Amino acid sequence: MTDVSSEVREFASREYQYGFVTDLETDVAPRGLNEDVIRLISSKKNEPDWMLEWRLKAYRGWLTMEEPTWQKANYAPIDYQDIIYYAAPKPKVALTSLDEVDPEVLAMFDKLGISLAEQERLSGVAVDAIVDSVSVATTFKEKLADVGVIFCSFSEAVQCHPELVKRYLGTVVPRRDNFFAALNSAVFSDGSFCFIPKGVRCPMELSTYFRINAADTGQFERTLIIAEEGASVSYLEGCTAPMRDTNQLHAAVVELVALDDAQIKYSTVQNWYPGDAEGRGGIYNFVTKRGKCAGVNSKISWTQVETGSAITWKYPGVILQGDNSVGEFYSVALTANHQQADTGTKMIHIGKNTSSTIVSKAISAGHGQNTYRGLVKVLDSASGARNHTQCDSLLLGGDCGAHTFPYVEVKNPTAQVEHEASTSKIGEDQLFYCRQRGIPEEDAVSMIVNGFCREVFKELPMEFAVEAQKLLSVSLEGSVG
């Protein structure tokens, strides 16, 4: 068998495939953060006064908060005054169709393999493409509008649907929820807004691609998805970012609201620049994602494939408030080189007969550190609550780490909560079996890892499942346990 450490080294030295910089003219705010910068962001976006006020309140809250240090991640202190909080690509003219989109933007998407034109024609997926925080093109809008679905950039929603934004913004992740959420609330640049009216089943998978482009620009997206009574939607989010030397801070907030009988499925493939083999550069991905099953029989499902970023720090959670509501969390997290991931979920059971499922698969290679941190909380009102948690970790090589920190808090005697976890290295027997049958070691590892993650991949929408499997195989090139 090939020498393990040399294989791991080879894996660790894998180049980031999507590192390129597209030269766009950007409209940049001065470095640093103060009330003037917030006013500038707000005025650039032509926001109403209540929105500015909301941002300022968040900023004042943020000033009183301290950066959390409990997560299992090591990084140099972030200088929040050395970040540019706003950068918008300059559209040359007002856009009415794809033809008018900056050709450089289109070329960049082509490089990433998601040509808008192609997507519109072939895949039937509506893409709200975001480059550096501002939507430059939105497709399939008319088709969605026919059934009453609102799918637009966040800024547009503030202009066109202020009553909806006002009603739901901050109801799931309050302004002062945590340090990074407060920062986001103060300076968020743009994001996606999605509203599915009563009884509507969204006719297509909604998708948005966030990309970080201008150097040293923190990205602060804000996503808000509302599914009214009986509505359902599947939302896809995917990311790749160009190679950078200095760390980029990314603090997004995603809020989901599901009313009676509504269903929201939120899928993510995250492949931001993870830094080089020595751990230099790479994205800091500090994200707050939370859904609220506000109505009875509602369902929120999170699926994530996290392969990028130098540091990932996110806990997509579900507040199970409505009776019989369902929360799900499926996650694959891969850390290689010096990547650190501290991720997991929070399931808060409040309503009766609520149930939640957690499946987390963590793969560590190189010097990667992978932590599952999850909370299952059953309040005394949640009679008949059910939870099943399964966290498995796979270790490739002797220098990586896998950690599991589950918290289970139960206050109701009729609740049933189960947590299972295991950690082991890749099965020598399985590898041997494959190789004995003529499968090269690398393919065998890839096969085994894909099998290890299958439970999660099958939850992804088809387009993403293919991408995710490809991503994992690419990430595992040259690695062996």
Place this chain on the structure above:
Amino acid sequence: MTTTATTASPRGLAGLEPALNGHQPGWLGGIRRAGLEWVAEHGFPTLGDEDWKYTRVGPILDVPFQPAVGGMKHRLSASAIDGLAGDLGGTRLVFANGYFAPELSTLMALPEGTTVTSLASVLAGDAERLEPFLARPLSSQHHAFTALNAALAEDGAFIQIPPDATIAAPIHLVFVSDAGASPLVSSPRSVVHAGARSQATIVETHVGSGGVYLTNAVTEVILEDGAQVQHYKVQDEADTAFHLAALHVRPGRDSSFSTHALALGAAIARHEVWVKLEAAGAEVTLNGLYLPDGNQHHDNPTLIEHVAPRCTSRQLYKGVLGGHGRGVFNGHIVVGPDALGTDASQTNKNLLLSDTAEVDTRPRLEILTDDVRCTHGAAVGQLDEEAVFYLRSRGVPHQQARGVLTYAFAGEMLQLIGVGPLRSRVESKVAERLNREDTDRETFR
């Protein structure tokens, strides 16, 4: 011995100072000062400390405790101890309010070279013998209560077993508190040193006859290569008492250590187990059963550090929670980068019997190498309704059917107790406790 009791400041525990009795070696004075300085500098744990997240120590700190002093009168007799702690047939050392009470103790013949005595007697006669154990406390992971124990401890058990010796009968350490009118804190510190390839069974029983008191105990067990020690702990303190205990274990190469902790009493109890596996091939088993009801709070933190290769650790903790009882399992396994071939498992199961009981469980794994097999699991649930139905269909009344199944859940832990007289004693204790819960629970379907 001094009789001038130190006056406790209104700050309670934080104001305590060691009641030094004059004839102590200098190194010990240094340890005591260091303990107090540690408390002064770091303070007492709060809910903000990860390891104390679910245990509020405020109610303990609010009590104006006086330190127990040696030579205090007690109202106990040997037969009273039989009733409180049982007679296991072997050597029994009794400590009243943390101080050795020879008149209540029984010493049996032991293999040559074996020392089973009180810490205070060794300190008085041959203090240097204790220096390697006390001057370098096993745990660098102090918290305020272990630091306070280091500062205040004057007595406890000292057990030293020579290489290759086998002690068949269990050595029973009984810590009995008799607080009377004013709140007392006792700080026993016990040391068990098992020589190479020796074998012994140690049983610790903590009981009290009532009143408000705090037992702040530390037990250290050092196993030389190939030693085998079975440790049992029965915490059956008065319901008004507080019990904070730390068990620190350092197993030698290919040694084997097991501990079984049963928590029955106390208003707030915390039994902490810390094992550092620094020698290859050692095996440790940590078992626990906690049965809080009323307003009791039972916290069970464990930390197993796998440093050396090829060690095995097993943990099984079970809880049955009734009334307003609250149970906490706070397990933590750390597998270091050199601990190749580690096999670790951790299981926690809980049964909630009442609407107002609460359980918080947190089985944590931290793994820094790949050649390991680690699993953990936690479950919270209730009795299997089908099993209840099965019994009822055969004419067993509902209450009784539930009682049988609850006892069966807890009984798994009791089966693991290898000392016959202890097992039967504990079985009846647990049965009595669960019956009490049953009658308390009439409104609960």
